[in-house]
Amino acid sequence: MVTPIxxxxxxxxxxxxxxxxFHDAANSIATIVSTKVLTPFQAxxxxxFFNFLVYFFVKDHKVAKTVAKIVVENFITLQVILAGLIAAITWNLITWWFGIPSSSSHTLIGGFAGAGITNALYMGANGFSAVNGSYILTILAYIVLAPVIGLVIGYIVTVIILHICKNARPAVxxxxxxxxxxxxxxxxxxxxGGNDAQKVMGILxxxxxxxxxxxxxDSMPNWIPLACYSAIALGTLSGGWKIVKTMGSKITKITPLEGVSAxxxxxxxxxxxxxxxxPVSTTHTITGSIIGVGLTKRLSAVRWGLTINIIWAWxxxxxxxxxxxxxxxALLSVFVK
Incomplete structure (x- = not known):
């Protein structure tokens, strides 16, 4: 039954x-804008376009299935989902306003889990019994692992490219x-697109x-992936210029070669x-990749003060x-029945 809530x-x-x-647009366009390969609008x-293209190619939504299982079914209500979404949107807007490249993925997961834990407490149960520990632990582990993997691969790809091109003319x-x-x-x-849109698919x-x-x-209704890929693509079209500036130039200076590597x-x-x-964070991953690329030049090429601030946000x-x-x-439990 379709209800107002x-x-x-x-x-x-x-x-x-x-x-x-628009929050995570910076992840995929910051380097290409900073190297002036494309203008911000073109980027x-x-x-x-590629955010939405995923709709036609990815049909097994594994990340969505993981997100859907974060909170135990017995503790999921429409109020829990609503509270989680409001929290996630709030934190996304706060971090966007201050130009902090935090994780949209993790704010959604944190909001959903926090609301589920609170509902369990209201029901007289152990709060942490409301969340599936194995999924949460995996997500927490990849807060560290995703940027580290990105860093290592970014470093290796850059070294390989530099070796292959060591005799090439710089202009060419x-x-x-x-x-x-x-x-x-x-x-x-x-x-x-494939990673981040699926998190909202899991919630829907x-x-x-x-x-x-x-x-x-039951199978996921087709309107859910269509709507989610469309929404994330429209958001990307809006850009996120404050975070683009942070990702594209403030962590380390990026050249076209390093942009390709990252x-x-x-x-x-x-x-x-x-x-x-x-369900990893695209923001964490690309930040780690950019740092890995910067490390191929020298340790001081990375602005560690800014990087530490970003990690605190994570x-x-x-x-x-x-x-x-x-x-x-807590507010919804009083006003929304």
């Missing part, structure tokens, strides 16, 4: 997906790397199950984690989102 949840989920797009159109090499950046940024945008799937529109275990490393990491259904995202969601759920 269901309509609000679906609307907010797509709004979150939209904010995810967001390019990224948005730069022209080729500018062309290759179109390919690497497209791959990263494709991986970003849980929503329609909780609302008894479909039964647990984007390739980020895309490889995201394709790997998506294959295993692990650390607090899940707990802060969970606290916001808990507060929102």
């Amino acid at each position: 269901l309509i609000v949840i679906v609307s907010l989920a797509l709004i979150f997906d939209y904010t995810n797009g 967001v159109v390019w990224a948005a 090499a730069e022209r080729w790397f500018k062309r290759l950046q179109l390919v690497s940024s497209a791959a990263l945008s494709f991986a970003h 799937y849980v929503t329609v199950v909780t609302a008894k529109i479909i039964k647990p275990g 984007e390739t490393a980020g895309a490889i990491t995201l394709f790997f984690t998506e294959h295993f259904g692990i 650390v607090i995202t899940i707990p802060v989102s969970a606290i916001i969601a808990a507060s929102v759920f």
Whole structure:
């Protein structure tokens, strides 16, 4: 049955997906803008196209299935989902406003889990019994592992490219790397769409199950992936210029060669984690890749003060989102029945 709260949840989920797009647009376009391969407008159109293209190629939504299982079914209500979404949108907008490249993925997961834990406490149960520990531990582990994997691959790819091109004329090499950046940024945008849109798909799937529109275990309705890929692509079209500036120039100076390396490393990491259904942060991954690229020059090429601030934002995202969601759920439990 379609109810007002269901309509609000679906609307907010797509709004979150939209904010995810403009918040994380920087992940796939920052390097290509900073190297002046494309203008900002051309870059967001390019990224948005590949965000949406995933819809036609990815049908087994493993990441969505993982997100859907974060909170134990007995503790999921429409109010829990609504509180989680409000918290996630709030934290996304706060970090976007201050130009902090935090994780849209983790704020959604933190919000959903925080609301579920609060609901369990309201029901007189152990709060942490509301979350599936194995999924949460895997997600927490990849807060560290995703950027480290991106860093290592970024470093290795850069070293290999430098070795292959050591005798090339700089002007010729730069022209080729500018062309290759179109390919690497497209791959990263494709991986970003496939990874991040699926998290909202998982939330919407849980929503329609909780609302008894479909039964647990039923196939995901086709409108969910279509709507999610469309929303994230539209969000990417809006850009996220404050975070683009941070990612594209403030962590380390990026050349076309290094842009190719960082984007390739980020895309490889995201394709790997998506294959295993692990909902990692695109932001964490590409940040690690950019740092790995910077390390091939020298340790001081990376602006470690800014990087440490970014890492602190990563650390607090899940707990802060969970606290916001808990507060929102407490309010909803009074006013929304």
